[in-house]
Every structure is written in C-alpha cells, then in structure tokens.
Amino acid sequence: MEEQDLTGEIETLKKKLAEEQGKLSDADLILSCQKIEPITQVNIKVRKVLKGHQGKVLCMSWSQDKRHLVSTSHDGKLLVWDAFTTNKEHAISMATTWVMACAYSPSGQFVACGGLDNKCSIYPLLEEEPVTKKRLVGTHTSYLACCQFNTSDHQVLTGSGDSTCVLWDVESGQMIQSFHGHAGDVQALDLSPSESGRVFVSAGCDRAANVWDMRSGQCVQLFDSHESDVNSVRFYPSGDAFVTGSDDASCRLFDLRTDREVAVYKKESVLFGCNAVDFSLSGRLLFAGYSDYVLNVWDVLKAKRVAMLYGHENRVSCLRVVPDGTALAGFKDSAA
Amino acid sequence: MTLVNCASDVSEDEEGRQVTDHQQQQQQTVGCSSSSALDNWRHTHVVTKLEAMVQAMQHPQTGVTFRAQKAFLTSVPAAVAGSDLIAWVRRYTGAEEPTEANHIASLLAIYGYVYPLSDDYSLAVRDDPSCLYRFQSPYYWLSISGRPDNLDYAIHLVKRMIRSKQKPGFEDFEKLALSKLQKLLADRWQFIALQAEEELKLLRERKKNDRMVLEMQEQAYWRVHRPPPGYINSVDHPVPRHFSLTQTQNRLAKQRRRRQHKESLVSSQNAHHKSGETIIACYEISKAFDWFLHTRPAAPGTAGTMAQQPANGSNSAAGTAGAGPAVDTSFTEADHSGGPSSDSAALTSGQSPWVGDDVAVFQNSLGYGESGLTPKQVKMWSAYFDFLLRDAAGREYFKQFLTKEFSSENLSFWLAVQDYKFGPNDQLRSRMTQIFDEFLAPGAPSEINIDSKTMTITQKGMQSPNRFSFEEAQEHIYLLMKKDSYQRFLRSDDYKTLLQSAIERHAMKKRGALFNFGKKAAQPTSSCAAHPTVTASISQRGKVETQSSLEASSSSGTRVLKTRPVDQAGPSGCEPVANKASAGEVAPWETEAASEKKPDSSTVTPWEDG
Numbered sequence: 046m047e048e049q050d051l052t053g054e055i056e057t058l059k060k061k062l063a064e065e066q067g068k069l070s071d072a073d074l075i076l077s078c079q080k081i082e083p084i085t086q087v088n089i090k091v092r093k094v095l096k097g098h099q100g101k102v103l104c105m106s107w108s109q110d111k112r113h114l115v116s117t118s119h120d121g122k123l124l125v126w127d128a129f130t131t132n133k134e135h136a137i138s139m140a141t142t143w144v145m146a147c148a149y150s151p152s153g154q155f156v157a158c159g160g161l162d163n164k165c166s167i168y169p170l171l172e173e174e175p176v177t178k179k180r181l182v183g184t185h186t187s188y189l190a191c192c193q194f195n196t197s198d199h200q201v202l203t204g205s206g207d208s209t210c211v212l213w214d215v216e217s218g219q220m221i222q223s224f225h226g227h228a229g230d231v232q233a234l235d236l237s238p239s240e241s242g243r244v245f246v247s248a249g250c251d252r253a254a255n256v257w258d259m260r261s262g263q264c265v266q267l268f269d270s271h272e273s274d275v276n277s278v279r280f281y282p283s284g285d286a287f288v289t290g291s292d293d294a295s296c297r298l299f300d301l302r303t304d305r306e307v308a309v310y311k312k313e314s315v316l317f318g319c320n321a322v323d324f325s326l327s328g329r330l331l332f333a334g335y336s337d338y339v340l341n342v343w344d345v346l347k348a349k350r351v352a353m354l355y356g357h358e359n360r361v362s363c364l365r366v367v368p369d370g371t372a373l374a375g376f377k378d379s380a381a
Numbered sequence: 382m383t384l385v386n387c388a389s390d391v392s393e394d395e396e397g398r399q400v401t402d403h404q405q406q407q408q409q410t411v412g413c414s415s416s417s418a419l420d421n422w423r424h425t426h427v428v429t430k431l432e433a434m435v436q437a438m439q440h441p442q443t444g445v446t447f448r449a450q451k452a453f454l455t456s457v458p459a460a461v462a463g464s465d466l467i468a469w470v471r472r473y474t475g476a477e478e479p480t481e482a483n484h485i486a487s488l489l490a491i492y493g494y495v496y497p498l499s500d501d502y503s504l505a506v507r508d509d510p511s512c513l514y515r516f517q518s519p520y521y522w523l524s525i526s527g528r529p530d531n532l533d534y535a536i537h538l539v540k541r542m543i544r545s546k547q548k549p550g551f552e553d554f555e556k557l558a559l560s561k562l563q564k565l566l567a568d569r570w571q572f573i574a575l576q577a578e579e580e581l582k583l584l585r586e587r588k589k590n591d592r593m594v595l596e597m598q599e600q601a602y603w604r605v606h607r608p609p610p611g612y613i614n615s616v617d618h619p620v621p622r623h624f625s626l627t628q629t630q631n632r633l634a635k636q637r638r639r640r641q642h643k644e645s646l647v648s649s650q651n652a653h654h655k656s657g658e659t660i661i662a663c664y665e666i667s668k669a670f671d672w673f674l675h676t677r678p679a680a681p682g683t684a685g686t687m688a689q690q691p692a693n694g695s696n697s698a699a700g701t702a703g704a705g706p707a708v709d710t711s712f713t714e715a716d717h718s719g720g721p722s723s724d725s726a727a728l729t730s731g732q733s734p735w736v737g738d739d740v741a742v743f744q745n746s747l748g749y750g751e752s753g754l755t756p757k758q759v760k761m762w763s764a765y766f767d768f769l770l771r772d773a774a775g776r777e778y779f780k781q782f783l784t785k786e787f788s789s790e791n792l793s794f795w796l797a798v799q800d801y802k803f804g805p806n807d808q809l810r811s812r813m814t815q816i817f818d819e820f821l822a823p824g825a826p827s828e829i830n831i832d833s834k835t836m837t838i839t840q841k842g843m844q845s846p847n848r849f850s851f852e853e854a855q856e857h858i859y860l861l862m863k864k865d866s867y868q869r870f871l872r873s874d875d876y877k878t879l880l881q882s883a884i885e886r887h888a889m890k891k892r893g894a895l896f897n898f899g900k901k902a903a904q905p906t907s908s909c910a911a912h913p914t915v916t917a918s919i920s921q922r923g924k925v926e927t928q929s930s931l932e933a934s935s936s937s938g939t940r941v942l943k944t945r946p947v948d949q950a951g952p953s954g955c956e957p958v959a960n961k962a963s964a965g966e967v968a969p970w971e972t973e974a975a976s977e978k979k980p981d982s983s984t985v986t987p988w989e990d991g
Binding site (some may be wrong): 136199217227313328339346 | 413426427431474475476477478481484485488550623632635657659660661662663664667668736740743744747769771798799800801802804850852855856859943
C-alpha cells in the first residue's frame with residue numbers, strides 16, 4: 046500500500062515539475078526572441094495550380110532540382126509534374142489506390158512510393174515505360190505511411206503502420222537496419238539535414254516523436270508531449286530541432302540538444318488537427334496544413350500566427366517547401 | 382429557443398426508442414459500430430471542441446440569439462441567422478479575422494452540428510441575417526451516432542422513396558444510390574423495407590411540426606454523410622490506423638515501465654536558454670535567404686511590407702551603394718546584423734521566380750540557366766559548411782581551392798566515404814578496400830592525415846564492413862575541413878570573385894537592379910586576374926557536372942542542362958565580363974532595360990507584381 050501511495054506521489058510531483066518546465070519553456074524562447082524584429086506581413090500568393098488528380102492527393106515530394114515534384118493520389122495515379130509549366134511529365138498507374146507515401150530520389154531519376162499494399166516500390170523515371178521497370182524495395186506487415194531516400198538513390202527509409210521504420214538497400218531489396226520502438230503506427234519521418242546522415246526522427250499514433258541513431262538502430266530520444274496522433278514531422282534547418290504537427294491542433298518545436306519541447310504553436314480558434322508541416326528556408330516561418338482546409342503560417346520564434354491561407358477545397362494533406370525556399374506546394378483533393 | 386429545445390428533446394425520446402430498436406438489430410446483423418468508433422478516434426479532439434462550442438451556443442443566457450421564422454402556412458421553430466452565428470463564434474474563439482469566424486461557422490455546418498434552412502446543397506454559413514440555420518439534434522452528432530453505414534443509408538433512401546410519392550423531391554443521385562444498395566444488400570432487403578415502414582409509421586404519429594423538424598434533421602444528417610455528387614464528404618478520414626487505441630495504450634504503458642526515468646529535470650533553466658540560442662543562431666545565419674524577410678529601402682510608392690531592421694539606416698539611401706561594401710564585410714566577420722538587409726538586395730534581385738511563363742528565366746533563378754550560379758546559392762555556402770558540401774557546384778569550387786592548398790585529398794576522402802555509406806550494399810566490401818588503398822594505407826596516393834587513435838578504430842571497423850566503418854575518420858576529416866579549409870575558402874579571393882561575378886551576372890538580367898559599376902572599376906586587378914579561372918571554371922561547369930562521378934545528386938543538374946546549349950556558357954562567360962570590368966559598357970547579351978542605372982529601391986516588391 047505504501048509503495049502505491051509513494052508512486053502516486055511521485056507521479057504527481059513529476060507532473061508538477063513538467064508543468065513548471067512547460068511554463069519555463071514557452072516563456073524562454075519568446076523572451077530570448079524579443080529583440081528579434083517581428084514579421085509584419087507575409088505575402089504568399091497562389092502562383093500555380095496543378096490540376097489533374099481525380100481523387101484525394103495523399104502525398105507529394107519535391108525534386109532536388111527545385112522544379113519537379115511527384116504526387117500520388119487516391120485514384121491510383123502517381124504524377125510527376127513540372128511545377129513551373131504545370132505540365133505532367135509522367136503518369137504512372139499503381140496497383141493499389143491508397144498510395145500514402147512517395148519520395149523523389151536525390152538524383153531525380155527515381156520515385157519511391159507505397160501505401161496500403163505494404164510495399165515500397167521504386168519506379169525509374171528515365172525509362173520509356175516506368176510501370177514495367179518497377180522494382181520492389183521492401184515489404185512491411187502493414188501499410189506504408191512515409192518514405193524518403195537516404196541521401197542517395199541507393200537507400201530508402203520507410204515508416205509503416207506496423208510501428209517500425211526500416212532502412213532498405215534498393216539494389217538488393219534487403220533490410221539494412223530496422224528501428225523498433227514505436228507503440229503505434231508510424232505516420233511520418235524526416236532525415237536530419239546534416240550531412241553525416243546518422244539521425245532521423247519519426248512520429249506516429251503513439252503521440253510520440255522518436256529520434257533514432259541510424260548506426261545503432263536505437264531510439265536515442267523520445268518526445269511525447271502531444272495529446273493526440275502526430276501526423277507530420279520536419280527538421281529545423283539547423284538540424285538541432287524539429288517540429289511536429291498533430292491531431293490535437295497544435296504544432297510543437299522540440300530541441301534535440303536540450304531534449305525538451307521548446308515551443309507550442311496553437312490557438313483557440315485553431316480547432317482542427319494539423320496534417321503537414323514544413324519550414325521556410327531560414328526556419329523563421331512554419332507552414333502548417335490543417336484538416337479544415339487552412340494553411341496557417343506561424344512565426345517560429347515568437348510562436349504567433351502570422352498568416353492564414355485558404356486555397357483549398359478540402360483538407361491539406363501534405364505540404365513541402367521547395368528546396369530553395371521560394372515556393373511551397375500543399376496538396377489535397379484535386380488542387381495544389 | 383425553448384421551442385427548439387422541446388422539439389429536440391422530444392425527438393430524442395422518440396428516436397431514442399427507435400434508435401435502440403434499430404441499433405440492436407444493427408448490431409445483431411451487421412455489428413458495425415465498433416469500426417466507426419475507431420475512425421472517430423481521429424476526430425475526437427475536433428469533435429469534443431465543436432460539441433463544446435455548440436453546447437455553449439445553446440446556452441440560454443450566453444448563447445446565440447434565436448429568431449422565429451415564418452414560412453407559408455407553417456411556422457418553423459426558431460432558427461439562427463447566419464450573421465449572428467458568425468458573430469457569436471467570433472467572440473467565443475477570439476478569432477481576429479472575420480473570415481476565420483466564418484470559416485469556423487462553416488465547419489460547424491460541414492460536420493453536421495448546424496444545418497441551413499435552404500434548398501441548395503451548399504454547407505457554407507453565410508454572413509447574412511436572412512440565411513437561417515438550425516441546430517442538429519444531439520442524436521445525430523458525431524460523437525453519439527458515429528458514422529453511418531450502408532444499411533442505415535438504405536433505410537433512409539427507402540423512406541425517402543416512399544415519401545416521395547406524396548412529396549416529390551427524390552433526387553436522381555438518391556435513386557442511383559438506392560438501386561446500387563438494392564443490389565449490394567439484396568439479402569437484407571426485406572429487413573430494410575420493414576424497418577423503413579416502421580419508422581415512417583412512427584413518424585406519422587407525430588405532430589406535423591415535429592415531423593417536419595425530424596425530417597429536416599435526418600435530411601441534414603445524410604447531407605453530411607452522403608453528400609450529393611460534386612460535394613466532398615468531409616467527415617471521411619481515409620485510412621484507419623492499424624493499431625487500435627487500446628493496443629497503443631497498452632504498448633505505451635509497457636514502454637513507460639521499462640524506460641528509465643529521465644534525469645535532470647532540474648537543469649531546466651540553462652537548458653532552455655541553450656535551446657533558444659541555437660535556434661535563434663540558426664535563424665540569424667539563414668534569414669538572408671528567406672525572400673519575405675528582406676527589408677526594403679524606404680522607397681516611394683512601394684508598400685513597406687517587410688520587417689524593419691535597425692542597422693538599415695545607412696543603406697536605405699542607395700541600395701546599390703550599400704551592396705559593394707556589405708558584400709565584402711560579410712565574409713570577414715560573422716556579423717550578420719547589418720548584412721542581410723543589403724545582401725538581400727543582391728540575393729533576391731527582382732521577382733519571385735515563379736511568376737511569369739519564361740522557363741529560361743526560371744531556370745536562371747535556380748542557378749541552372751545562362752547566368753550560372755545565383756548569388757543566393759553562393760552566399761548560402763558561407764552560411765553552413767553542409768550547404769557547400771551538398772551543392773555540386775560548391776564542391777567543385779571548394780575542391781579547386783583545396784587543390785591549390787594541397788589538401789584536396791580530405792574532400793575526396795569525405796566524398797568517397799559518403800558514397801560508401803549511402804551506396805549499394807553489395808559494393809560495400811569493394812569500396813571499402815578501395816578507400817583504404819587510396820586514402821588510408823601507409824604510402825597511399827591520397828593519404829589523409831588522421832591521428833593514430835582514429836586509425837585503430839577505423840581498422841577495427843574495417844574488419845566487419847558496415848556502412849559506418851569509416852565514421853570516426855570521416856568525422857575527424859569533416860571537422861578539420863570545417864574549422865580550417867572552409868574558413869579560409871570563405872575568406873579567399875576565389876570565393877569573393879565567385880560571389881561578385883554571380884551577382885553581376887544575375888544583375889544584368891534584371892530591370893533596374895544594378896550594382897555599382899564604379900566599385901567594380903576600382904577593383905579591376907583582382908577581378909581581371911581571377912577572371913580566367915572563374916570563367917574557365919564556369920564554362921567547364923557544364924562538362925564537369927556531366928562527368929562528375931563522385932555523387933549521384935549531380936545528375937539532376939545534367940538533366941536540366943540538356944535544355945540549354947552548353948557551349949553558350951563558354952564564350953559568353955569569358956568575353957562580356959572582362960568588358961564589364963574594364964570599360965563598364967553594356968554587354969552584348971543584355972536585353973531591354975538592363976542598362977538603366979537605377980538604384981534598387983524603385984523595383985516593385987516581387988510578390989506584389991503579377
């Protein structure tokens with residue numbers, strides 16, 4: 046009995062400490078940023094609309110050439126666009142209709158994708174008929190939620206509904222390293238921008254974001270202050286921090302070095318879950334797409350919202366900033 | 382208001398009975414509700430908030446004001462005007478902009494808590510006192526009834542069909558859906574027909590007013606969950622999560638028991654300062670690259686939309702005059718406070734690349750066009766070492782610089798290990814021996830300089846080839862390059878002339894965004910001397926990129942390069958730049974307004990244009 050009481054007490058004390066910490070953390074970033082000039086206005090305009098998908102757009106990815114992007118939709122099609130001319134350069138029909146993950150390879154020669162078929166496949170874009178030259182990279186025991194090329198065309202990192210992330214070797218289709226530790230479906234992952242290629246973060250339905258060391262395959266850090274499923278995760282340009290977007294209508298900034306949550310981006314009037322997050326080039330702005338068709342633009346340092354963008358007819362499901370930071374594309378339901 | 386409450390209470394009772402019958406039978410035959418509960422898990426947060434809002438709205442004192450609506454012979458119970466709804470939402474959520482309040486109000490309709498008393502199918506709440514809305518009965522709320530399945534819909538459609546004989550209005554899409562469901566649920570059709578009859582009978586026993594209300598509520602419910610063609614079903618969430626909620630919670634509990642308690646909850650204060658500092662530091666370094674954060678020199682006519690920077694005073698007069706010295710100073714010290722303001726003029730130089738239809742201009746802005754590297758690209762190399770390493774062109778120039786200093790084997794080693802680490806698995810062994818022979822073996826052709834401790838670790842790592850065998854050595858070399866060679870590269874003439882020529886080349890193309898030619902004339906010696914190397918390397922860049930076998934990422938450059946004739950880069954690169962430096966004449970390739978020597982201040986902000 047005593048033990049139970051004591052553990053109960055410990056829990057309450059821990060909670061109290063966490064609360065106090067929480068107060069400190071928000072205040073601190075904002076305090077240190079007081080000298081930084083505020084953003085008075087952000088002017089973002091819709092420049093291009095990429096129409097062509099028949100169903101909900103589930104995922105997208107920019108190419109490193111800052112001009113092309115790939116998107117997959119519920120109608121079973123994978124489209125490669127030239128974003129500037131809005132032409133579709135490739136249209137690949139997939140075997141499964143729910144393709145929830147896609148990634149452009151760094152060289153621009155391949156696209157990787159996968160979804161409810163539990164598989165991650167690669168299509169070479171330079172071939173005449175990419176569909177025929179499809180190659181299987183890896184298979185999970187549940188749906189594929191996200192995938193990314195690991196710095197080169199030869200390795201793909203995938204996150205799946207079976208709560209694991211796996212690093213695959215493309216040529217052989219073998220698993221190089223697997224990462225176990227999530228308690229629920231993995232919904233999103235992001236590789237650290239640092240060139241050493243050893244760190245990545247994944248987040249999922251267990252409300253947590255895990256930071257992994259690729260060398261050991263271990264989860265080195267865990268952040269679980271969200272109140273609901275985490276849908277999206279993106280590293281801050283310096284690689285020392287990352288932001289997560291969740292169904293609890295908040296985005297949170299976590300710092301790796303100090304191992305804590307640094308800022309929360311939420312508002313009374315923002316009710317809906319956040320599906321996708323990305324940073325501007327400098328990291329000052331956080332673009333977050335929500336389930337209520339809105340894109341909120343947050344000032345990362347001051348934790349204030351600076352703009353709202355409506356331009357969609359339905360939920361924003363995925364959003365990425367072009368590698369050189371001049372544009373961003375958000376997708377859902379037939380429009381970009 | 383009281384009328385409405387009564388109606389909904391009564392209907393709840395009646396429908397409560399109906400529900401239990403229906404649901405019991407449902408669960409016997411279909412057993413569906415559990416799946417909808419899981420789906421709703423994704424909605425839970427939203428649903429709780431929305432329902433809390435709706436309940437607050439219906440509060441007698443602080444809620445929305447209701448108005449009675451009279452229509453023809455019947456008077457329909459009280460309803461809410463669109464504008465009232467929006468105003469109340471605005472106060473409740475503290476939304477600053479009216480569009481936001483409107484948006485939230487529309488969401489209430491879209492998620493089925495409010496429905497319009499109008500004939501069209503749109504669910505947007507209009508800010509109009511004459512547009513009326515009514516609250517949906519709690520029976521139909523998402524948290525209570527969940528999402529319906531085909532069986533429910535079939536029953537509803539049958540009822541509609543029967544009713545349509547007296548009251549027309551059975552839509553085409555409903556007929557279509559009904560015929561589809563007849564085929565799908567053929568085995569249960571008898572039950573469906575019976576159930577529909579039952580419900581209609583019960584309905585007929587109600588008073589006329591109540592009947593109308595109930596019908597409208599049901600209609601509204603199905604409007605949300607089975608929208609007519611052309612409208613999106615917003616309540617649908619695509620893929621259900623694989624692990625159920627209970628499974629996730631169990632696993633989490635297990636994890637927590639296993640995980641050790643994290644230490645140092647005490648060192649919070651300092652830690653916070655640190656995290657804030659690193660984040661801010663990163664921002665300070667990269668803020669020059671975000672176009673929207675640039676200052677505008679206080680120019681007449683342009684709306685001052687950007688943030689003010691304190692150190693901007695001296696630069697405001699002539700953006701051009703500021704460009705010269707500011708570009709130089711930013712290399713020598715890591716002082717970025719005054720830098721970005723005028724640098725940005727050099728960097729953005731004009732319009733957003735996404736405006737307009739000219740592909741050549743767009744490619745130019747990315748650095749693939751005729752003007753070669755953009756000043757932004759070159760400047761970014763000075764922000765982080767990683768940016769330099771990531772960019773193919775950056776690597777090339779850095780390599781040239783290192784060759785002059787006889788330390789290019791460091792970069793080659795680093796690149797080789799990158800290829801090794803991220804390369805195909807089957808080549809691990811062969812590449813490992815290659816790297817060892819080339820860089821690490823005593824007396825190797827490009828022997829790198831690492832201390833003995835790292836060497837022993839590396840040799841041990843090499844016994845079992847894995848991707849991280851050379852990790853320690855690579856890190857060592859990386860730090861060496863970063864602290865030493867990289868810093869010198871940034872201070873070198875090579876880099877400075879690179880940046881200068883990038884700015885020049887890109888400035889030519891813009892209307893009026895010119896830089897100080899006087900300044901350039903004053904430095905003819907350094908620029909001329911460096912020109913041959915710079916231009917030669919520019920012309921070679923096309924070839925270099927195609928030939929470069931060191932990394933996979935260059936082929937994106939090759940693919941794009943096909944679109945422009947490679948030879949153009951050669952001759953045009955050499956000649957005009959030399960002309961510029963000496964005589965300040967207009968270069969042959971210059972087009973329209975480039976020759977005007979206007980200061981930067983008069984250009985329209987890129988995003989306001991077009």
